[in-house]
Amino acid sequence: MEFTHLQGLIAAPFTPMHADGSIHLELIPDYYALLKANGVTGAFICGSTGEGVSLTLQEKKAVAEAWAACSKNDPAFSVMPLLGGTCIADAKELAKHAQEIGLDAVSFTAPSYFKPANVQMLAACCKEIAAVVPDMPFYYYHIPVLTGVGFPMYDLLQAIDGLIPNFAGVKYTHEDFMDFLSCLHFKNGKYDMVWGRDENMLPALAIGTKASIGSTYNYAAPLYHQLMEAFEAGDLLKAQALQQQSIDMIRLLGKYGGIATGKAYMKLIGLDCGGFRLPVKNMDAVAFEQFKQEVANLSFDSYCSKKPAVAR
Template identity: 70%
Template sequence: MRSEHLKGLIAAPFTPMHKDSSLNTSLIPQYYEMLKANGVTGAFICGSTGEGVAMTMAEKKAVAKAWADATKADDDFKVMLFLGGTSIADCKELALHAKQSGLYAISFTAPFYFKPANAAMLAAACAEVAGAVPGMPFYYYHIPVLTGVNIAMYDLLEEIDGKIPNFAGIKYTHEDFMDFLSCMRFQNGKYDMLWGRDENMLSALVLGTKGAVGSTFNYAAPLYYNLIDAFNNNDLEKARTLQQQSIDMIRLLGKYGGIATGKAYMKLINMDCGEFRLPVKNMTTAEFELFKKDVAAIGFDRFASVGTAAHKA
C-alpha cells in the first residue's frame, strides 16, 4: 500500500468545550466550514492541541464521530484521529472506531510512561496498532518534547519498511532537520512526511515538504499560505518576513501560559472553543485584555483566518 502524500495546511483543531469543560461537539460543523473557507485541507483531531490525552475514550469517540459526520461529503478534506500511545489496547479500539466512522487516517505516538527502548520496540508497537485497521493510513506522531522518546525517525522507517503495509508516514514535530530530510528521501520519498513545527515552516519548505500539520493554522492560515507562495515564487525576503510574523505570534503563546493561548486566539476570530482542561493554565480576564493589546501590536487582523467575523483587538 502506497498512501497519498498530503499537501497544504492540515489544522490541529482545538476540541470545543463548554464552560464546565464538557464537550461542545455542536460547534464542529461550523469549525470545519471555517477551516475549509481558509483553504485548510484537513484536520488532525484529538492531538496535543485537541487535548486528546485529557479526554476519555468515550469523549474521543464522540469527537471523532462529530468530525466524521461534518466532513462526510468532502473527500478532499482529510481527517486523521490521534489515538494516544500509553495503552495499546485502547489505541486499537479507537482505531477501529475511526475506521467505522469513516475517517481518513489514524495517528499513534510512542508510549510515554513505559517507553520503547529502541526503534525496533517502537516499530513493534506501531505494527500492533496499525494491524487493527489494515488498509487505513497510519501515521506515527513524532513529538519527543512531550513523549520523551527521541528515537531517530530514519531508524524507525528502516525498522517498519516492508513490515507495516498501511504505514503512511510521520507527523514530524521536532527540529532535527537532518533526520527529517533523510526520512523524506527514504526509499525515494516513499513515506509522507508532514511538518509539525509552524515556527520553522520555511526551513521545512527548503527541504521539500509539501504538507504540514499545525495548531496556528486554525487561526492564521492565510499567513502560512502567503509564506508558501512567497517561497514558491523565490521571494525569500518576503518568506522570511512572514515566518517572523509567525514567530512573533507564537511567542505570545509562551508569554500567556502556553498551549491554552491558542483558544484565546480562536476567540478573536469569533470561534469560542472554551478553555483547556486541568492541569493546563488558562488566561484570566485581565490577562486576556492584555493579550488582545499584544495581538493588535503584531497586526494579527492582517493575517487572521476568516470565515467568521474577525474581532478587532
C-alpha cells in the same frame, strides 16, 4: 501499499469545551466551515492541541464522529485522529472506530510512561495497532518534547519498512532537519513526511515538505498560505518576513501560558472553544485584555483566519 501523500495546511483543532469543561460538539460544524473557508485541507484531531490525552475514550469517539459527520461528503478534506499513546488496547479500539465512521487515516505516538526501550519496540507498538486497520493509512506522530521518546525517525523507517504495509508516514514535530531530510529521501520518498513546527515552516519547505500540521493554522491560515506562495515564487525575503510574523505570534503563546493561549486566539476570531482542562493553565480576564492589545500590535487582523459569511 501506496497512499496519496498529504498536501497543504492541515489544522490541529482544539477540542471545543463548555464552561464546565464538557466537550462542545455542537461547535464542530462551525469549526469545519472556518477551516474550509481559509483553505485548510484537513484536521488532525485529538492531538496535543486537541487535548487528546485529557479526553476519555468515549469523548474521543464523540469528537471523531462529529468531525466525520462534517467531512463525510468532502473528499478534499482529510480527518485523522491521534489514537493516544499509553494504552495500546484503547488505541486499537479507536483505530477500528475511526475506520467504521469513515475517517481517512489514523496516527499514534509513543507510549510516554512505560517508554519503548528501543526503536524496534516502538515499531512493534505501531505494528500491533496498524494491523487492526490494514487498509487505512497509519502515521507515527513524532513529538519527543512531550513523549520523551526521541529515536531518529530515519531509524524508525528502517525498522518498519516491510513490517507494516499500511505505514504511510510521520507527523514530524521536532527540529532535527538532518533526520527529517533523510526521511524524505528514504526509499525515494516512499513515506509521507508531514512537518509539525509552524514556526519553522520555511526551512521545512526549503528541504521539501509538501504538507504541514499545526495549531496556528486554526486561526492564522492566510499567513501561512502567503508564506508558501512567496516561497514557491522564489521571494525569500518576503517568505522570511512572513515566517517572522508567525514567530512573533507564536511567542505570545509562551508569554501567556502556553498551549491554552491558542484558544484565546480562537476567541479573537469569533470561535470561542472554551478553556483547557487541568493541568493546563488558562489565562484570566486581566491577562486576556493584555493579550488582546499585544495581538492587535502584531496586526493580527491582517492575516488571521476569517469566519465564512452566513448565508441569507
